[in-house]
Amino acid sequence: MKRRQFIKQSSAATALLSLGSSSMHSLDDVSKRITILHTNDVHSHIDPFGPEDSRNPNKGGVARRATLVESIRKQNPHTLLLDAGDIFQGTPYFNYYGGELEFKLMSMLKYDLATIGNHDFDNGVDGLLAQMPHAKFDFVSANYDFSNTVLDTFVKPYKTFTKNDIKIGIFGLGIQLEGLVNKDMYKETIYHNPIEIAQDMSRILKEEEQCDLVICLSHIGYYYSDMPDRVCDLNLARSTKNIDLIIGGHTHTFLPKPTIEKNSEGKNVLVNQVGAYGLYLGRVDFYFKTGKETQSEGTTILI
Amino acid sequence: MIFSCDSDYYLSNIKGERLDIDENLKSDPTIEKFIKPYRESVNRHMDSVISYAPDSYSKNDTQYNTAIGNLMADAVLEESDPIFYSRTGKHIDFVLLNHGGIRAAISEGDIKIRTAFEIMPFENSVVVVALKGKQLVLMSEFLATGGRAHPLSKTFQLIINEDSSVKSATVDGQEIDPKKTYYVATNDYLYNGGNRMTFFHPNDSLYVLDYKIRSVMIDYFKKQDTINPKHDNRFIMKTD
Numbered sequence: 153m154k155r156r157q158f159i160k161q162s163s164a165a166t167a168l169l170s171l172g173s174s175s176m177h178s179l180d181d182v183s184k185r186i187t188i189l190h191t192n193d194v195h196s197h198i199d200p201f202g203p204e205d206s207r208n209p210n211k212g213g214v215a216r217r218a219t220l221v222e223s224i225r226k227q228n229p230h231t232l233l234l235d236a237g238d239i240f241q242g243t244p245y246f247n248y249y250g251g252e253l254e255f256k257l258m259s260m261l262k263y264d265l266a267t268i269g270n271h272d273f274d275n276g277v278d279g280l281l282a283q284m285p286h287a288k289f290d291f292v293s294a295n296y297d298f299s300n301t302v303l304d305t306f307v308k309p310y311k312t313f314t315k316n317d318i319k320i321g322i323f324g325l326g327i328q329l330e331g332l333v334n335k336d337m338y339k340e341t342i343y344h345n346p347i348e349i350a351q352d353m354s355r356i357l358k359e360e361e362q363c364d365l366v367i368c369l370s371h372i373g374y375y376y377s378d379m380p381d382r383v384c385d386l387n388l389a390r391s392t393k394n395i396d397l398i399i400g401g402h403t404h405t406f407l408p409k410p411t412i413e414k415n416s417e418g419k420n421v422l423v424n425q426v427g428a429y430g431l432y433l434g435r436v437d438f439y440f441k442t443g444k445e446t447q448s449e450g451t452t453i454l455i
Numbered sequence: 456m457i458f459s460c461d462s463d464y465y466l467s468n469i470k471g472e473r474l475d476i477d478e479n480l481k482s483d484p485t486i487e488k489f490i491k492p493y494r495e496s497v498n499r500h501m502d503s504v505i506s507y508a509p510d511s512y513s514k515n516d517t518q519y520n521t522a523i524g525n526l527m528a529d530a531v532l533e534e535s536d537p538i539f540y541s542r543t544g545k546h547i548d549f550v551l552l553n554h555g556g557i558r559a560a561i562s563e564g565d566i567k568i569r570t571a572f573e574i575m576p577f578e579n580s581v582v583v584v585a586l587k588g589k590q591l592v593l594m595s596e597f598l599a600t601g602g603r604a605h606p607l608s609k610t611f612q613l614i615i616n617e618d619s620s621v622k623s624a625t626v627d628g629q630e631i632d633p634k635k636t637y638y639v640a641t642n643d644y645l646y647n648g649g650n651r652m653t654f655f656h657p658n659d660s661l662y663v664l665d666y667k668i669r670s671v672m673i674d675y676f677k678k679q680d681t682i683n684p685k686h687d688n689r690f691i692m693k694t695d
Contacts, residue, residue, distance in 0.1 A: 183467055198490060200478075211475075215482035215490065220474060222483065244572055248497050253490070260486060274578060318464060334643070336663075364464050396466070410471040422471060432473050439468035455471045 192401030195242030237269025
């Protein structure tokens with residue numbers, strides 16, 4: 153097992169971060185950087201919350217997110233922008249336009265990929281299909297089998313990207329629909345166990361597709377404290393291997409920084425989720441070096 | 456050496472952070488311009504006036520039953536019954552909603568489409584459940600012990616004792632017959648066990664009306680020039 157070294161956010165790590173820009177910059181010179189940006193559970197929150205809002209005054213807003221994403225892309229063109237589902241439902245924009253505006257705006261922000269949340273079925277599989285022409289990005293879900301629905305061929309299990317010569321494989325996972333979504337909405341969509349599917353997907357992406365970076369875009373929820381064994385991102389991280397990052401959704405979990413979990417081989421997996429409503433943008437930068445990972449080096453995680 | 460494949464790279468560093476989206480970021484003018492006509496169209500429609508409220512009504516105004524809750528339950532009865540009758544030849548006996556499902560107050564002044572969205576931001580819709588009278592007994596006990604002003608239509612009356620036991624429960628003025636089948640309208644959330652209302656199961660059948668509670672409210676408001684909801688005696692505690 154490779155030795156992994158990581159620096160948690162502490163006074164020492166903060167100090168390292170603050171002198172950091174120069175050390176990070178030198179890192180850029182010798183390594184390839186991939187920037188992953190992500191949202192989840194935006195729930196049709198297109199406009200920022202107003203100043204009078206009791207919980208999130210003046211926060212969020214797609215037009216502001218666009219500015220931030222663009223500035224990060226200028227720093228690093230090797231950036232992917234992802235969404236972990238529940239794009240729909242939550243403001244009248246969805247009731248009036250059925251998700252058209254959400255998809256059009258995400259396309260303008262150049263989202264690369266999204267997975268499907270339970271609320272994305274709120275107008276049925278037909279309602280989701282009707283909005284597909286407005287999405288210039290793709291959808292992935294490996295554990296929903298849509299083959300007996302109108303969404304067949306519109307949703308792939310995974311997608312790979314090559315950025316800066318680094319191959320990135322991203323697969324999607326969705327939550328159990330029975331009891332959560334009306335059957336008339338999801339129709340003949342078949343749900344498979346996310347953990348079994350993830351074990352299979354990570355093998356395909358790592359071994360067959362030879363990806364350097366494997367990401368899971370999940371809408372199964374971060375963790376259920378009342379049901380610790382329920383399928384969730386943390387249990388997924390622990391019972392799989394070869395996944396580098398799990399980007400989650402559904403539980404509206406506001407993580408101030410990514411969680412580091414150990415996978416089935418004892419290696420580190422990052423699990424992240426940025427709450428809901430577009431109040432935050434998650435950012436994870438991966439730095440790759442050429443050559444083989446040596447015993448002495450290992451991966452440094454700075455969070 | 457030719458870097459032909461991925462095995463030439465390894466992950467050396469990872470850095471993760473959360474970025475705030477707030478007023479410190481300037482809005483992208485292209486995106487802002489694109490949203491504007493959608494926003495204006497939605498707002499124009501949302502701000503159209505559909506009725507008038509002579510007073511303000513909140514779900515915390517009174518105990519056991521409230522003017523706003525009574526209005527909602529009666530609106531569901533009035534608006535859903537013709538649909539149910541046309542499909543089944545049967546009438547809805549009464550309506551039960553949940554107190555927590557009233558998400559905002561009605562303020563004195565114009566009632567707009569927006570008001571209906573504020574009261575009911577969720578997509579819950581009307582279902583009619585065929586329930587045996589013995590289930591209604593369980594329901595009455597649930598309402599009596601909870602003591603919350605879960606909205607009931609005017610066709611159901613529940614009187615409870617000071618010890619929170621049921622004194623009487625009637626449908627259209629008649630005692631509940633444990634063997635009779637009643638048609639109870641509620642929303643899909645409660646039918647599925649929301650708010651611990653487990654008494655909707657077992658049942659004889661379920662009728663899905665495909666009619667959102669919010670649409671019920673909009674349709675109801677449009678028919679009223681001025682609303683006149685009242686706190687009454689449909690759910691009360693008998694103190695003497």
